[in-house]
Amino acid sequence: MKKISKILIIAAALSLVTGFFLPLWDISLEAPQYPEGLGMKIWVNKISGDLQTINGLNHYIGMKTIEPDSIKELSIMPYILGFLVITGILTGFAGRKKLLAVWVLIFVIAGIAGGVDFYMWEYDYGHNLNPEAAIKVPGMNYQPPLIGSKELLNFVAHSYPDTAGIIIIISGILSVCVLLFENISSRKLKVSEVKNETKVEKESIKFTADKSVRSGFIMQQ
Amino acid sequence: MIYKRLTTLMLIFTAVFIFSSCGDKKSSGPNISEDAASRVYVPPGKYDEFYSFVSGGFSGQLAVYGLPSGRLFRVIPVFSVDPEKGWGYTEETKPMLMTTHGFIPWDDSHHSELSMTDGVPDGRWIFINGNNTPRIARIDLKTFRTAEIIEIPNSAGNHSSPFTTENSEYVVAGTRFSIPIKEKDVPISSYTEKFNGTVSFVKVDPKSGNMSVAFQIMSPPFDYDLSHAGKNASHDWFFFSCYNTEQAHTLLEVNASQKDKDFIMAVNWKKAEEYVAQGKAKDYSADYYHNTYSDETHSATSEVLKTVKVLDPKDCPGMIYYIPCPKSPHGCDVDPSGEYIVGGGKLATVIPVFSFTKMLKAIEGKQFDGEIGGIPVIKYEAALHGEVQKPGLGPLHTEFDDKGYAYTSMFVSSEVVKWDIKKLEVVDRAPSYYSVGHIMIPGGDSKKPWGKYLVVMNKITKDRFLPTGPELTQSAQLYDITGDKMKLLLDFPTIGEPHYAQGIIADLVSKNSVKIFKIGENKNPYVTKSPNDVKVERKGNEIHVYMTMIRSHFTPDNIEGIKLGDVVYFHVTNLEQDWDIPHGFAVKGLMNSEMLIMPGETQTIKWEPKEVGVYPFYCTDFCSALHQEMQGYIRVSPANANIQISFSTGK
Numbered sequence: 001m002k003k004i005s006k007i008l009i010i011a012a013a014l015s016l017v018t019g020f021f022l023p024l025w026d027i028s029l030e031a032p033q034y035p036e037g038l039g040m041k042i043w044v045n046k047i048s049g050d051l052q053t054i055n056g057l058n059h060y061i062g063m064k065t066i067e068p069d070s071i072k073e074l075s076i077m078p079y080i081l082g083f084l085v086i087t088g089i090l091t092g093f094a095g096r097k098k099l100l101a102v103w104v105l106i107f108v109i110a111g112i113a114g115g116v117d118f119y120m121w122e123y124d125y126g127h128n129l130n131p132e133a134a135i136k137v138p139g140m141n142y143q144p145p146l147i148g149s150k151e152l153l154n155f156v157a158h159s160y161p162d163t164a165g166i167i168i169i170i171s172g173i174l175s176v177c178v179l180l181f182e183n184i185s186s187r188k189l190k191v192s193e194v195k196n197e198t199k200v201e202k203e204s205i206k207f208t209a210d211k212s213v214r215s216g217f218i219m220q221q
Numbered sequence: 222m223i224y225k226r227l228t229t230l231m232l233i234f235t236a237v238f239i240f241s242s243c244g245d246k247k248s249s250g251p252n253i254s255e256d257a258a259s260r261v262y263v264p265p266g267k268y269d270e271f272y273s274f275v276s277g278g279f280s281g282q283l284a285v286y287g288l289p290s291g292r293l294f295r296v297i298p299v300f301s302v303d304p305e306k307g308w309g310y311t312e313e314t315k316p317m318l319m320t321t322h323g324f325i326p327w328d329d330s331h332h333s334e335l336s337m338t339d340g341v342p343d344g345r346w347i348f349i350n351g352n353n354t355p356r357i358a359r360i361d362l363k364t365f366r367t368a369e370i371i372e373i374p375n376s377a378g379n380h381s382s383p384f385t386t387e388n389s390e391y392v393v394a395g396t397r398f399s400i401p402i403k404e405k406d407v408p409i410s411s412y413t414e415k416f417n418g419t420v421s422f423v424k425v426d427p428k429s430g431n432m433s434v435a436f437q438i439m440s441p442p443f444d445y446d447l448s449h450a451g452k453n454a455s456h457d458w459f460f461f462s463c464y465n466t467e468q469a470h471t472l473l474e475v476n477a478s479q480k481d482k483d484f485i486m487a488v489n490w491k492k493a494e495e496y497v498a499q500g501k502a503k504d505y506s507a508d509y510y511h512n513t514y515s516d517e518t519h520s521a522t523s524e525v526l527k528t529v530k531v532l533d534p535k536d537c538p539g540m541i542y543y544i545p546c547p548k549s550p551h552g553c554d555v556d557p558s559g560e561y562i563v564g565g566g567k568l569a570t571v572i573p574v575f576s577f578t579k580m581l582k583a584i585e586g587k588q589f590d591g592e593i594g595g596i597p598v599i600k601y602e603a604a605l606h607g608e609v610q611k612p613g614l615g616p617l618h619t620e621f622d623d624k625g626y627a628y629t630s631m632f633v634s635s636e637v638v639k640w641d642i643k644k645l646e647v648v649d650r651a652p653s654y655y656s657v658g659h660i661m662i663p664g665g666d667s668k669k670p671w672g673k674y675l676v677v678m679n680k681i682t683k684d685r686f687l688p689t690g691p692e693l694t695q696s697a698q699l700y701d702i703t704g705d706k707m708k709l710l711l712d713f714p715t716i717g718e719p720h721y722a723q724g725i726i727a728d729l730v731s732k733n734s735v736k737i738f739k740i741g742e743n744k745n746p747y748v749t750k751s752p753n754d755v756k757v758e759r760k761g762n763e764i765h766v767y768m769t770m771i772r773s774h775f776t777p778d779n780i781e782g783i784k785l786g787d788v789v790y791f792h793v794t795n796l797e798q799d800w801d802i803p804h805g806f807a808v809k810g811l812m813n814s815e816m817l818i819m820p821g822e823t824q825t826i827k828w829e830p831k832e833v834g835v836y837p838f839y840c841t842d843f844c845s846a847l848h849q850e851m852q853g854y855i856r857v858s859p860a861n862a863n864i865q866i867s868f869s870t871g872k
Contacts, residue, residue, distance in 0.1 A: 036736075036800055050798075050799070052799075053797075053798060053799040056771060056772055056797070056799065057772075060772075060845075060846070134847055135846075
């Protein structure tokens with residue numbers, strides 16, 4: 001690994017530490033009678049915000065109470081994040097490309113798994129409704145969006161990454177870029193040997209643009 | 222023939238013209254600003270620039286209006302019960318209205334006074350006096366609720382109150398009615414020998430706001446009317462107006478209007494503090510109540526205090542002086558610089574303006590006209606800055622703007638007169654509708670008036686609004702005072718009799734306004750913090766129901782096992798933590814009042830059912846789409862029934 005790559009990977013790993021101090025995700029609700037705003041923030045180990053009010057409102061449509069104590073992810077996530085920080089720093093110091101590939105892979109998988117888990121959690125809360133609820137709208141579910149905005153009865157729900165979430169996503173992209181850069185620079189060396197530089201350079205640009213190809217590319221390495 | 226017809230037509234036209242012009246004259250009046258509508262219009266969802274706190278007079282309350290719109294935001298219950306909010310009816314609030322005379326559901330609240338820092342309203346608290354049963358209340362402007370009421374001993378008719386010093390070191394109380402203090406049961410005719418007036422200095426804790434009577438000053442039996450503290454150079458002084466220096470005890474209308482001059486009493490309160498520190502004050506035994514309301518326990522407690530320190534001016538040279546003031550003065554107002562003291566002699570034909578500097582010189586040079594009860598009387602001319610000539614009839618109260626002008630209300634000639642403080646010249650006058658009492662410019666009795674608006678509080682309303690039978694609304698009027706001429710902008714109705722008001726730029730108060738009480742911090746002994754903890758307990762014939770409320774149900778909502786003769790206490794906690802979601806509580810046959818319970822708060826109401834039956838209870842404040850469903854039942858069985866206490870929700 002080049003020196004710059006080492007520094008970037010250590011920086012990326014260290015930036016994940018913000019996840020222990022700042023919220024990862026923000027879900028906010030908008031309605032005319034809530035001019036002051038209503039929302040909750042998901043942290044690595046807790047959920048903050050107007051949880052009690054949201055639970056109070058949700059009981060009308062039969063949604064389960066959101067109880068941070070019963071969400072097991074909140075007790076697992078700090079360890080995953082801590083693992084990524086420590087192994088990331090070690091990878092940077094070790095400076096070995098294979099280790100880098102493994103670390104980035106774990107990082108990306110953890111990210112995807114987190115997203116899938118979050119979606120499933122939202123699906124469960126939005127669909128698994130108490131049949132005795134006071135308000136029943138046929139065909140209606142209350143699953144908030146994974147990312148973006150969605151109208152749910154009198155509310156518009158917005159779901160977006162919060163500060164630490166944005167930092168972690170940038171850190172992830174940065175790590176993938178470092179991995180690609182490392183591979184391209186080594187490929188470049190090989191390619192320059194066969195004097196066919198321009199063609200592969202174009203190819204490499206294609207690689208950075210296409211994520212699905214990128215992961216396949218890593219696998220091949 | 223044609224001429225005759227023309228003449229008839231002309232007569233009809235003339236008649237119509239006269240009638241229509243009469244109509245115009247009645248409903249408006251001169252000096253209305255052409256852009257009045259846009260000046261007072263606050264668009265939907267926008268905020269007023271100022272809060273104004275207008276005393277509710279004989280309603281015993283304090284009303285909060287926005288300026289310039291004149292919109293009523295809230296009526297704060299202070300000295301009078303308020304069944305709408307449960308104030309004075311819930312077990313938690315009852316102690317607030319306790320006095321040495323017992324529980325009193327009413328008073329006459331005259332003067333509101335904002336707390337000050339460096340002589341400027343700071344928006345922390347507002348004080349108001351109870352005139353009939355002498356008391357001072359402190360209202361916390363974080364919650365807009367009465368936080369404290371202290372009874373004033375050795376007092377009657379607490380009128381010249383609760384004006385405050387530059388840093389609210391003290392609020393004062395002065396007796397409008399002198400009374401016998403040392404011996405209580407004396408002939409009324411012994412007025413001049415046995416009766417006394419007092420002025421009290423009530424210390425305000427700079428952090429908590431808690432009030433305590435620091436000392437009282439005994440005075441001759443005059444009637445103290447209004448007062449104001451000095452500012453800047455006159456910081457150490459307090460000025461009280463008084464009438465009835467004739468010392469009449471009957472037909473005061475005539476007998477107290479004989480002298481050409483009464484007095485303004487100047488008190489050096491720093492000197493008084495020194496005398497108290499030197500032990501010159503005597504301890505008088507006097508029972509008086511001190512009631513405080515805690516936002517932590519959401520309940521009030523009363524303590525009865527037993528002694529008060531009293532200073533006799535005879536023992537305290539240099540502490541008090543009288544300045545002669547024409548005639549039966551009401552207002553006693555100090556300009557923003559602290560140099561000029563304006564007397565508002567109701568029966569005077571001039572407005573006297575005294576100079577603080579000249580007063581000090583007169584004291585130094587001993588320019589006295591004898592003394593009364595050990596209090597030196599300063600020569601009128603020696604302290605006088607000058608008189609405003611021909612200001613109008615019945616000068617009552619003066620407020621100030623930030624440009625060197627004073628505004629004095631004229632009760633008899635029903636107008637406000639604007640005059641130059643230094644030159645003592647009248648520069649403008651505007652009629653009021655009708656018979657103005659007090660006036661208010663936001664910050665107008667402080668060091669830094671916000672000289673934009675003038676509020677006029679009228680004593681008579683007559684034809685200004687649609688009639689409502691013999692009892693009409695009270696009224697206030699708003700004038701624009703930014704230009705050379707005062708311009709009438711708005712009439713608006715008020716509650717009670719608006720005696721006095723305070724105004725403050727809105728930001729200073731709104732930013733601190735509490736939205737909810739945190740349920741986790743609720744220390745009420747009867748709080749129930751979770752529906753899982755509710756219970757119904759029997760203690761002899763007392764039943765304690767620990768109940769929670771949250772949209773849209775009570776827990777418990779079915780209660781049985783109550784027997785005739787039981788006294789039921791509903792301890793109800795509103796579990797909501799959401800802004801503006803109070804719940805109400807009422808049960809059929811409740812003989813006191815409903816309860817309106819704020820988010821995170823616990824309140825208790827006592828219920829004594831008189832008949833066997835099943836009684837519904839419900840939420841009285843529309844809280845949610847299922848508000849109508851927020852209800853429950855409590856069963857009352859015969860006294861000899863064998864039914865155990867049971868309770869449930871959703872079973």
